[in-house]
Amino acid sequence: MAPMTLFSVADAIAAALLGLLGRLLPAGAAHAVTAPDVVLGLATVVFAAILLAASMLNTILLIWYERKLLGRFMDRRGAMHVGFAGLLQNFADGLKLFRKDTVRPREADSLGFWASPTAYMITSLLIFGVLPISTGWNDGSLPLTLLLALVIFSFAPLFIFLGAWASNNKYSLIGGMRSAAQMIAYEVPILLAVVAVVVLSGSFDLTTIVNEQRNYWFWAPLFLALIVFVAGMLAEMERIPFDLPEAEAELVEGWNTEYGGMLFAFFMLADYLRALVGSILVVLLFLGGWTWPSYVPSALTSFPLAGIVWFMVKTYLVFGLFVWVRAALPRVRTDQLLRLGWMRMVPLALLSIVLAAVVVAARCLPVLGCIPSIGG
């Protein structure tokens, strides 16, 4: 039997649905709707729907998780009354935002004002299309998934700036400017840190990168790169301590000052989507993805869905680290961020590339026997 993948599940669902439909229709039409192309088309839609549902569900869970965790860091409880331990609080909040009127300032540019949250949301969701969560979850789809994910990820400041400019509000504009300025500080170190991973794994494909971590996870040799990547991700996600564009203490609410109701909910959701993506990327690149340490008995690892669960546990732990940082650190200034990016993170990332090269070279030493790893 072929291994169960997400797409095969979607395919089965689509086939079943169309089969049901076919039985209700006359024979000629039934033949048309159950044609393989139609099934494939519907399967793609089902696949996308599953991805969307999974990512949104996880995002909302992530918000709950952050609220609970941050509460503990601040000696309080966080959401706790709606649903068990406040699990449904975010749904209630979302419903409330959904019912709100969306107010657009009279002077704001209509197209930019509406397009920006939509594009922000769409690009954030798009990344989920390329992230492999476990074997079978959308793996092996593209050869350059890592690059693609990072490229889509870095679209955000563009839309933030667009929305900020369109809002026609000085606080929004300052926030948008900061977002654009901040990007220069963190994109380079992130990419350099990723290069270290690519050197070690020899691939731009996320699935290959994870599979390369069968024997050892990359955080050990690439600890410096991990630090740079996590710090860069914090800036990329615009979370405290790098939330300069929002900076609610100085800029009202930063670039989304003028947004309310569902548009604000879009920004909020997309922010957490990006936080989820950031955590997933850390797990994929440095913490071994869905691979298990060798001492875990195989009875456990071969359990269906064990890979996904293991992966999500790690993702949530990484996000917990982000929350910890948020609870502990104050916001940096723009100049501090730039100095940090260029004078600390870039050299560290370069150093870790060298380290990765040394590790790759060491693997090829005759004593160890050349482990054929480069190129998968």
Add this chain to the structure above:
Amino acid sequence: MADSPARTGSPPLETTETERPSLWVVRPLATAAKQFAKSLWRPSTIVYPFERLEDPKFRSAVGVESGRPIGVGEIWDNYRGVHALNIQTCISCNLCAFSCPDVCIEMVTVPGGDPKHPKKCPEIDYGKCSFCGFCSDACPEGCLTMTTRYELSVHKRADMVYSPQKMYEVFQSKLPMNPIRVARPENEDAIRLDPPLCIGCFACSRDCPTNCITMVDIPKATPKPGEKPAKRIWKEPVINDSDCVRCGTCISVCPKDCLFWGSRE
């Protein structure tokens, strides 16, 4: 010679941790982690409607360095909360309504009095009450007291007005109550009569809530020659001072203003 800090006498600046940037990140992270570990099982928040601070279990949980924390683990019985009214013993003396600085007490009729002389008990508007406790201090019968109940939130403004019956329910729930003031001041004024003005109309004795006024016969005055005899009932109020609660009702009902406050003989 250049001016050095040593010559000007200013001490060199203390080395602070701002000069060790590595601690910028590590120390706050450690602090946050410590707090997290401490509040992981039970954060300090007391989940109010489900838990109450006066619950004795918080006596140890909420640590206050300076000895006995006020209000934690118990409510002190001199807390001034919602009033309890014992309708049975209320004598409708009006003193509570008189003494209220916020004019939030209205005397309303309650069943139980005779039709000519309805029984009136206080009704308190908690939208105005400042919980000063004057009313319960003034109450001569100790039937209006303040309890430890502090929950007053309602949905409608009209619900803020507590009828005597409602306060009687509070009384029956036997909450801890504010101690009642029983001792009366030694030099308290008493009701005095200006006899020549009195016409013997019975108004005071009829309205006295404690029935401490008796009308006694007085000798008919012989009219001076050439004058008509005075038209009046030849009776005068005599007040039983030990039963009088000093409510002043008699003074306010007297049509001739012949009763007044004066020192006791």
